[in-house]
Amino acid sequence: MPLRLWRKPLDAEKITIPKGEVHIIKDRCKGCGFCVEFCPRDVLEISEEFNQRGVHPPKVKDESKCVLCGFCEAVCPDFAIFAVEKDCKGGC
Amino acid sequence: MTDLQTSEETSSQPREPTPDDETRIGVYVCHCGLNIAGTVNCEEVAEFAATLPQVVISKDTLYTCSDQGQEIIKNDIKEHNLNRVVVASCSPRLHEPTFRRTLEEAGLNKYLFEMANIREHCSWVHLHEKDKATEKAKDLVRMAVAKVARLQPQVESEVPIARKALIIGGGVAGIQAALDLADTGYKVYLVEKQPSIGGRMAQIDKTFPTMDCSICILAPKMSDAGRHPNIQLLTNSEVQEVQGYIGNFKAKVLKKPRYVADDCTACGDCTPVCPVTTPNEFDVGLATRHAIYTPFAQAVPSTFIIDRSLCLNKDNMITCDKCIKACERGAINFDMTPETVELDVGTIIVATGADVYDPASLVHYGYTKYPNVITSLEFERLINAGGPSGGHLIKPSDMQIPDTVAFIQCVGSRSERTGRLYCSNVCCMNTIKDSLLIKEHWPDTKIYVFYVDIRAYGKGFEDLYNRARKEGVIFIRGLPAEIIQDQKTSSLWLLGENTLEKEVYKVNADMVILSVGIEPTQDSDVTQRLLTLSKTSEGFFMEAHPKLRPVDTPTGGVFLAGCAESPKDIKDSVTQASAAAARAGILMAKGKVAVEAITPIIDPEKCQVCGLCARVCPYNAIIVDKERKITEVIEAACTGCGTCGAECPFGAITMRHFTDDQIYSQIDAATELDADRKVVAFCCNWCSYAGADFAGVSRMQYPTNVRVIRTMCSGRVAQRFVEHAFAKGTAAVLVAGCHLGDCHYINANYQTKRRIEKLWKKLERLGLNKDRLQLAWISAAEGEKFASKIKEMQSIVDDVTKEEIEKTVSLFQNGTGD
Numbered sequence: 073m074p075l076r077l078w079r080k081p082l083d084a085e086k087i088t089i090p091k092g093e094v095h096i097i098k099d100r101c102k103g104c105g106f107c108v109e110f111c112p113r114d115v116l117e118i119s120e121e122f123n124q125r126g127v128h129p130p131k132v133k134d135e136s137k138c139v140l141c142g143f144c145e146a147v148c149p150d151f152a153i154f155a156v157e158k159d160c161k162g163g164c
Numbered sequence: 165m166t167d168l169q170t171s172e173e174t175s176s177q178p179r180e181p182t183p184d185d186e187t188r189i190g191v192y193v194c195h196c197g198l199n200i201a202g203t204v205n206c207e208e209v210a211e212f213a214a215t216l217p218q219v220v221i222s223k224d225t226l227y228t229c230s231d232q233g234q235e236i237i238k239n240d241i242k243e244h245n246l247n248r249v250v251v252a253s254c255s256p257r258l259h260e261p262t263f264r265r266t267l268e269e270a271g272l273n274k275y276l277f278e279m280a281n282i283r284e285h286c287s288w289v290h291l292h293e294k295d296k297a298t299e300k301a302k303d304l305v306r307m308a309v310a311k312v313a314r315l316q317p318q319v320e321s322e323v324p325i326a327r328k329a330l331i332i333g334g335g336v337a338g339i340q341a342a343l344d345l346a347d348t349g350y351k352v353y354l355v356e357k358q359p360s361i362g363g364r365m366a367q368i369d370k371t372f373p374t375m376d377c378s379i380c381i382l383a384p385k386m387s388d389a390g391r392h393p394n395i396q397l398l399t400n401s402e403v404q405e406v407q408g409y410i411g412n413f414k415a416k417v418l419k420k421p422r423y424v425a426d427d428c429t430a431c432g433d434c435t436p437v438c439p440v441t442t443p444n445e446f447d448v449g450l451a452t453r454h455a456i457y458t459p460f461a462q463a464v465p466s467t468f469i470i471d472r473s474l475c476l477n478k479d480n481m482i483t484c485d486k487c488i489k490a491c492e493r494g495a496i497n498f499d500m501t502p503e504t505v506e507l508d509v510g511t512i513i514v515a516t517g518a519d520v521y522d523p524a525s526l527v528h529y530g531y532t533k534y535p536n537v538i539t540s541l542e543f544e545r546l547i548n549a550g551g552p553s554g555g556h557l558i559k560p561s562d563m564q565i566p567d568t569v570a571f572i573q574c575v576g577s578r579s580e581r582t583g584r585l586y587c588s589n590v591c592c593m594n595t596i597k598d599s600l601l602i603k604e605h606w607p608d609t610k611i612y613v614f615y616v617d618i619r620a621y622g623k624g625f626e627d628l629y630n631r632a633r634k635e636g637v638i639f640i641r642g643l644p645a646e647i648i649q650d651q652k653t654s655s656l657w658l659l660g661e662n663t664l665e666k667e668v669y670k671v672n673a674d675m676v677i678l679s680v681g682i683e684p685t686q687d688s689d690v691t692q693r694l695l696t697l698s699k700t701s702e703g704f705f706m707e708a709h710p711k712l713r714p715v716d717t718p719t720g721g722v723f724l725a726g727c728a729e730s731p732k733d734i735k736d737s738v739t740q741a742s743a744a745a746a747r748a749g750i751l752m753a754k755g756k757v758a759v760e761a762i763t764p765i766i767d768p769e770k771c772q773v774c775g776l777c778a779r780v781c782p783y784n785a786i787i788v789d790k791e792r793k794i795t796e797v798i799e800a801a802c803t804g805c806g807t808c809g810a811e812c813p814f815g816a817i818t819m820r821h822f823t824d825d826q827i828y829s830q831i832d833a834a835t836e837l838d839a840d841r842k843v844v845a846f847c848c849n850w851c852s853y854a855g856a857d858f859a860g861v862s863r864m865q866y867p868t869n870v871r872v873i874r875t876m877c878s879g880r881v882a883q884r885f886v887e888h889a890f891a892k893g894t895a896a897v898l899v900a901g902c903h904l905g906d907c908h909y910i911n912a913n914y915q916t917k918r919r920i921e922k923l924w925k926k927l928e929r930l931g932l933n934k935d936r937l938q939l940a941w942i943s944a945a946e947g948e949k950f951a952s953k954i955k956e957m958q959s960i961v962d963d964v965t966k967e968e969i970e971k972t973v974s975l976f977q978n979g980t981g982d
Contacts, residue, residue, distance in 0.1 A: 075541075076522050077449030078532050079560060082552045087452045089439045112476040112484075139439030141476045141484035 092138035092155040096130060100152035103127025107144040107153050113137040116144070187218045187313050190246040191305060192237060194228035194253035196283055203287035203294055204301045209252065212302045216309045220244050229259050234266045241270040248312045252280035252305050255857045256874070257849070258709065273317035275761060275821060280308035284860030285872055289951070296868040303834060303871055310829040318761030318820055323800055325411030325721075326510035327752045330355065332403055332691065335363020336382060336734055337726025337741040338515035339389045344745035346394035350752055353507050354389060355398045355417055360463035362386055363517055364727075367446060367541065369548040371734055372597040373624035378734075379550070383462040390464040398505065399465060406512070406694045409803060410721030411757055415507045421500035423470035428495040430458060430466040434487040442474050447545045450560075451552035456487045456496075461550060470496070511721045511748035514705060515741065516691055518727035521576030521583055521681040529572065529678060534649045535561040536656060537676045539575075540594060547601055557602060559675050561654040566609065566674030569602060570658055571595045572643060573615040577681035586702050588681035589731040592619045595679045596628050599637045611637045612671055614644055614660065622733070640669065647676060682731035695722050696908050698851065700945045704730045715744040718850050718908065718944075720757070723747050762804035762821045762876060766795050770816035777808035777817060780879070782910035805909035806880030810919070822875055824882070831889050834871035839893035840969045843870045843957050845900060846885065848878040850908035852900035852942040852950065859947030866954040869961055870898070877901065879912030883919050886937060891976035893969050895961040896936045898953065903941040913941075930975055933968065935960055 081087075094115060101123055108116045108130050115138045119131035130153070132138075144153045191213040195201035206224040214222035221244050225233045228251055240246055249272070251263050256279040264274035282301040290297035329345050331338045334356030342354045354361065365371075366386075368378040389395050398417055405416040438454035446459040453459075455474040458466065476484040477498060488496045520541050523531040531537045536559045538546070549555035559566050573591060576583030592615070599611045618639065620629040633639065644660035658671045684703035685691075692699055697717050698706040705728050708716035715723050723744035726737040751757060766777075773793050778786040785801035786808060795816075809819040818824075834844055847853040853874050859866070875881060878901025889897050899920055907913040920939040927934040938957060942949050 075445060075448055075520065076524060076532070077443040077445065078524075079443070079449050079535070081443050081447075081450060081452040082558075082560065082563070083451050087441055089441060110481070112478065139476070141439060143476065143481075143483040146483045 088160075090140040091136070091158040091160055092140035093158045094132050094135060094138055094144070094153065094155045096132070097152045098129040099124045100150045101125070101127060101129035102150055103129065104149060105130070106147040106149070110143055110147050112141060112143060113139060187248060188220045188244065188246050189216075189218050189248040189250060189309060189312055190237065190240050190244065191216075191219055191222040191250045191252065191309065192228050192233070193222070193224040193282075193301075193305070194233070194251065195224060195226050196253060197227065200253065200283050200287040203291055203297045204282055205294070205298045208298055209282070209301045209305060213250075213252075213305050213309065216306060218248075218313055219309060220246060228253050229262055234263070237263070237266050238270040241267070241272055247272065247276060248315065249277050250280060250305065250308045250312050251277070252282045252301065252308065254283040255279075255281045255285070255853075255860075257854060257857060258712075275318040276312070276315050278308045278312040278315065280304040281857075281872070284857040288860040288863050289866055290868050291863065291865060293868055300868045300871075303837070306836065307830045307833040307871065307873070310833040311826045314823070314826045314829055315821065320758040320761045321799055322756045322758050323409075323411050324756050325751050325754065326413075326508055327351070327755065328353070328507070328509045329511045329513065329748055329752070330403075330413065330415050330507055330509040331513045331515060333363070333515035333517055333726070333728065334358075334361030334389075334397070334399065335515060335517045335726060335737070336365040336385070337517070337737040338363070338513070339382075339385050340738045340741035341513045341515060341725050341745040341748075342389050342395050343385065343392065344742050345749060346392045348745075348749050350394065350749070352395045353398060353417070353509065354395055355401050355403055357400070357402055358459065359400050359422070359469045360459050360465070361389060361397065361399060362460075362462070362464070365734055366460060366462070367448075368544045369551075370597060370601060372593045373622070373628040375597065375600070379462055386462065386464040397465060400469065401505075403691075403694060404504070409801070410719075410759075411510045411751065412800070413509050413512060413721065415509060415512070417505045417507060419503045419505055421502055422467060423472065423496060423498055423500050424456070424468045425495045425497055426465070426467055427493050428467040429493060430468065431492075432458075432468075433490045433492070434468060434496065437486040437490045439484065439486065440474050440476060442471070447552050448539070448542045450542060450545050470498075510752055511723065512695065513723045513725055513741075513744045513748060514691060514695065514697070514717070514728050515725040515744075516685055516688065516728040518682045518731060519685050521588075521683050523575050523678045523680055526575065526582055528646045529575070529644075529676070530647050530649065531678060534647065534654070534656060534676075535559070536566075536649075536654055536674065537647065537678065539678050539680045540591065540598065541680065543598055543677050547598070547605075555605075557605070557675075559654070565606060568610040568612070568673045569675050569677065570612040570614065570656075570671060570673035571599065571677045571679055573613065573679045574643065575678040575680045576683070578616060584681060584683060584702065586731070587619065590733045591679040591681060593622070593625055593628065593733070595677075596620070596632045596637075598677065599632050600628070600635065603632075603635045603637070612658075612673065613637060613639045614658070615639060615641060616643065622735075640671075642669075682727060685728070688728070691728075693905065695719055696906070696910070697722070698854075698906070698944045704728065706944055715740055715747055721748075721751060759800075760804060760821075762819065763799055763802040764797055764804075764806070764809055765818045765820060766797060767816045767818065768794060770814045771795050772814055772816070774813075776811050776813065780807045780811045780912070780915050782807065782907075782912050803909060805877035805912045806875060807877060807909070807912040807915050810880055810882035811915070819880065822880060824884075827873060827875070827885055828888055830873045831885065831892060834873070835889065835892035835894050840895050840964065840966065841869060841961060842894055843896045843898055843954065843961060844889040844894045845870050845872045845898040845954075846875055846878065846881045847872050847942075848901045848908070848913075849874055849876045851902035851906070851944050852878070852940070854944035855900075855942040855946045855950045857947075858944060859951045862947050864947055864951040866951040867958040869895075869958060870954050877907070877909045877912045878916040879907075879909065881916060881919070883923055886923055887976050890936075890972045893973050895964045895969065896938065896957050898938045898940060898957060900940045900942045900950070900953070903943055906943065932972055932975070933964070936964065
């Protein structure tokens with residue numbers, strides 16, 4: 073058997089990875105779903121609500137997973153989504 | 165049979181008998197001390213041999229393989245003008261090369277020799293049936309004499325050996341072998357699956373018994389290997405295909421991309437900006453690594469690597485460019501693609517190492533349930549100054565240094581109930597070393613070691629053991645039956661029986677270290693198939709001979725080093741690696757090797773150019789030219805399995821040294837007396853014959869009814885051989901070969917399977933009991949299986965009626981119209 077890696081690494085608390093804050097401009101969205109499809113961390117999902125254009129914009133499912141890769145910004149054809157770095161000085 | 169026997173040019177010209185020469189056979193029956201003579205009446209066998217046709221002289225000698233024994237043969241060859249020799253002693257797999265040399269020294273062609281295996285196949289397996297064993301020995305000699313009379317002198321051809329070596333596995337064994345060969349002056353390709361060479365030794369803190377820092381002594385070797393002009397490192401690479409034969413292997417190596425170019429300076433600026441993390445395999449999951457990383461500080465090559473399964477950039481979409489921006493050298497390149505490198509090498513060294521046992525299945529020890537139960541490999545990373553805790557042995561539950569530590573030995577080793585049967589060789593000394601390391605840093609720590617036996621067998625080992633006892637390490641014989649965790653404090657209670665004091669113990673410890681065993685790597689099957697190697701029942705690669713060829717494999721030009729062969733410590737791995745390098749070096753220094761003259765000769769008169777032979781050849785070594793109406797054998801590609809010979813319906817193929825005529829003569833000799841109580845067994849040289857040898861070495865007792873005929877491959881066994889045996893009145897026939905998929909000749913044993921299935925149908929059609937023909941896949945390690953197969957066949961032999969035998973004889977003697 074290859075090694076089983078089951079433990080929480082001892083330095084898990086010390087490693088800092090960037091945390092993102094996702095902003096969605098709902099009414100710009102045309103509901104293509106690219107951001108949901110391509111987010112490598114599975115942060116987004118399609119919401120139930122309708123926007124002004126009559127489509128379902130995305131919503132944030134689990135923001136803690138966002139590492140600010142900027143993928144959603146790059147794939148969005150309508151510039152309707154962006155992420156900024158979260159200020160984690162006081163703890164997130 | 166060895167194909168490694170690089171034959172010295174004999175000074176005198178081989179004296180080959182002319183057709184006018186009458187056949188003059190000498191038979192030598194060896195006592196082998198009491199190994200044979202203790203069971204078999206050797207004088208009687210020798211007297212019997214003298215009565216056989218064309219036998220001129222027959223002697224029994226104490227040790228035929230000794231210098232004196234060989235001298236006797238040489239003198240007799242000259243004095244009695246012998247032109248054929250039979251030695252009845254041990255397995256030809258052991259001493260055939262020895263006696264072949266004896267013949268050559270006496271000026272006789274070495275192919276005019278045959279062995280009767282009356283030790284492994286007779287005296288050792290029939291220890292309590294002396295009369296029957298003697299009768300069997302006579303039969304075996306009769307078979308050997310019949311065959312030797314029909315043997316022809318052969319001239320071996322030579323193939324060149326490429327002066328390049330491929331080493332699979334870049335642990336300490338692979339590194340040592342690579343350095344030795346490279347220093348000798350040969351080009352070496354060192355292939356390692358991981359991103360860095362170094363292997364397990366790089367993970368370990370200190371080595372026993374000298375307490376040297378492991379990485380401190382390994383790192384210089386690693387960098388030597390990395391910058392040696394004769395060594396080409398192929399890390400993050402895997403061997404995918406190996407074709408060819410001794411001296412002329414063609415290997416395909418898949419070089420997976422690192423996504424970081426060689427101009428990486430290993431500054432490490434890319435790592436902290438990488439937004440994704442995972443447990444680091446090198447630290448056994450005790451520390452974190454990023455998607456772009458280097459496994460450890462001393463890694464060779466030092467170039468970083470991107471783990472694309474973790475990286476946010478999938479396929480061709482690159483959006484996260486944090487590492488690219490951080491790299492001043494611009495070394496990161498996501499456009500790198502996998503590349504297949506083709507290597508032409510003469511020799512291969514397998515140093516693929518081993519895995520560690522996963523103790524999670526031993527529920528009573530609570531590994532993965534209790535945080536403070538760790539494995540010995542996790543311990544190595546914790547106590548290592550470069551490890552995740554900076555060298556502090558801390559409890560994972562609260563990061564505090566433990567006051568009491570308990571080691572449990574034989575976790576996954578030496579157990580019929582759980583884990584593996586064998587001793588893993590290094591765990592006892594590793595634990596003693598570990599206990600001393602704890603005492604060195606934190607002298608007040610109370611240390612218990614729960615053991616079965618302490619095996620301190622090597623140089624300096626006993627001293628270390630005594631030192632640990634003097635330091636106050638408490639050794640308790642008897643493994644804990646259960647570990648229970650205190651829910652509040654996370655400390656552990658170990659419950660068990662002290663078998664020396666005969667009392668029950670209940671010991672409290674802050675931390676438990678499971679001394680885990682060593683097991684074969686998970687992908688050892690792949691390596692086995694690539695190089696047609698054999699494995700022991702434990703799953704480690706098998707050496708060609710356990711005593712005399714301990715680093716050779718049955719495949720010519722392929723050698724073993726390190727834990728791939730069996731669990732061993734660093735010193736033994738290094739020793740074995742140098743030995744393997746020397747063995748490979750011998751071949752490459754010579755630059756050529758003689759191939760056994762066992763390849764087929766095709767008679768153009770008889771050949772109908774039907775192409776059946778070419779279809780069954782596993783090596784595509786037969787070329788059929790329908791236009792020119794010729795069939796040709798490519799000598800260098802042929803390995804002499806004989807499958808073509810068994811397939812040819814016109815008798816146009818003569819398998820040199822294993823001709824139809826010779827095999828018929830062996831069947832006739834085996835069935836001359838009491839055929840109706842015998843089993844004629846055809847065993848392939850590499851697996852089943854070796855398996856029968858192993859049954860002998862292990863003294864596994866089985867009935868005396870079996871007479872083994874050796875062929876190179878079970879694919880050599882033609883349907884007509886089996887039919888001939890039945891026509892002679894044999895009670896039962898066994899055909900045994902390597903396991904399907906493990907055939908020494910790639911896939912030739914599938915032909916065996918097909919032919920036997922055809923024969924079974926035929927037997928059924930003729931109204932005969934098809935159980936009288938048995939097919940078995942017996943590996944070289946499965947002596948037990950061979951013995952039990954023969955026992956099983958005894959009952960078939962007992963049940964066969966006289967009428968049935970008579971019916972079979974008449975059906976097959978008159979031909980069955982196929």
